[in-house]
Amino acid sequence: MNEHAHIVRSYDEEQAALLAELVRMGEMAVAQLEAALDVVERRDDKAAERIIGNDEAIDALEQQVNADVIRLIRRGPLATDLRIILAALRVASDIERIGDYAANIAKRSMALNLSPPLPHTRGLDALGRLAARQVREVMAAYVARDGQAALRVRERDAELDTLYTGLFRELLTYMMEDPRAITPCTHLLFMAKNLERIGDHATNIAENVWFLVHGEELMPPRDKRDDSSTTVV
Structure with a gap:
């Protein structure tokens, strides 16, 4: 094997290792989210x-990805390789935030346990399961470099927004009807917002998959249905 072929093989192996780290990060983040629910x-x-x-x-793992990205950039990547590296850096950041939100849900669950159980946790679970599915599917699209699959994940974020807005209104109404529920419902509101943000990060990953496949070609506009900021009870 000549020197050039060896360098190319080494570079490909480093990219494969980077992808494996991101896949592991994604699996860990989804497992964290499902465990938190x-x-x-x-x-x-x-x-x-x-x-x-x-x-x-x-x-x-995110720190390891960052270190690997820096090492690959120092190798002077071509334009296509640079897209792969830039997308990896962005995806790692989104996955890290998903993990943070999952940990925050677990943390708030401990505060929630100080109050009697609420039936609204079922709505939270439905929202969370949808968010977890979005993350799983977008990571599969990332591994396959499937722009159309990523586009479908991005389009379904509207469904998650609709669920979130419905739960938001339900919790506000319950708080107004029973002041004793204000504290636990406030924790549920924050947890629901964390799940809505996880959906947004899945959308970010979908957009990076599109960038990875199509470069600077613009994605179609997407439907956004988070109406919680304008909700009046």
Whole structure:
């Protein structure tokens, strides 16, 4: 094998390692999110503490991705390779934020456990399961470099926004009817917003998949249905 072929093979191997790290990050973030939703239902403080502690592993992987990206950039990548590297950096940042939101949901579940159970946690679980599915599907699109699959994930963010807005209104109404519910419902409102933001980060990843596949070609405009800021009860 000549020197040029060896360099190309080494570069390809480094890109493959970078992709593997991002896939692992995505799997960890979704697992964190699903575990956080589970502890909300089970009211399990010890499990919540473990989820909060596990967030450090996702942060460590993001730092590794950043280090790998810097090393690849120093190799003087071509334009196509630079797109791959730039998309990886952005995707890693979005996944890290998803992990943060999952940890925050677990943290708030501990505060929620100080109050009697509320039926609205079922609505939160439905919202969270949809957000987790969005993350799983967009990571699959990223691995496959499937721009159309990424576009479908991005379009379905409107469904998540609709669920979030409905839960937001329901919680506000409940708080007005029963002042004793204000504290636990406030925690649920923040948790629901975290899930809505996870959907936004899945959308960001979808847009980076599109950038990876199509370059600077613009994506179609998307539907946005988060009406919580204009909700009047």
